Amino acid sequence: MAKKKMKIKAKEKKGIVKVKAMFTSLMADREESVKKGIKPEYIKYIVATVNDAVVYEVTMSGFMSENPLVKFKFKGKKGDKIVFNTIDNNGNKATGKKKIK
């Protein structure tokens, strides 16, 4: 498996934190993987937590775009750490951390 990479940006403004996150994944579902001759590989679950509280949670199928980019907002404050956890269809897990600016 290729190196897992996760790019996270989190910025606070007036009590609201804007988060952009990009995950590295081929997002190849069954049909696409057959066409390309590769194994199916897609992230099926992403969760983001701040201080152990879930702020973002999504279950996905392989029909999201390659290298999924997600944006969302939540109420938070500077200095907290946002932690992303992902699981792909093969059970591989990845974690990423970022301090909210």
Add this chain to the structure above:
Amino acid sequence: MDRRKFLGVGLAAFAAIVAPGTDLRAVDFRTTKPKAWEVEKTVDGIKALYGNAGLKTSDKLTFKAPKLAENGGSIPITIKSSLDLESIALFQDANPRCLSCVFSVPVGAIIEYDFRIKMRQTAVVTIVGKERGTGTLYTASKEIDVSIGGCGG
């Protein structure tokens, strides 16, 4: 091994066993609703995920999407809602399986999700949101024209 050390080792082992079990997810849609991930048609998908309840349209649940998508491999979608929703799902008819993603919305969250999906042909995209507490289903849909199909097609 002295007692102190032994306890420490025991605790570490215990933590190692427990850790994988502590799952953060509120609802694992993949195991609780496996059927929803397999069906082809949006109507069946909604039924499989949320049951047979009636759908309501509301201007409080909307999503932004381009009318004409040049590249079906990456269609930006923004879901916005001022309702207190429990979960939001996105369905489309273009792909072999209709369900694209399901969001579990934490309490008090700001619902403004931005992401990209793949579609292999022109089709209707439907989002369904379930209100917390009442369980009322809200929906919004839009047709998106795709000129070049995604999914390697």
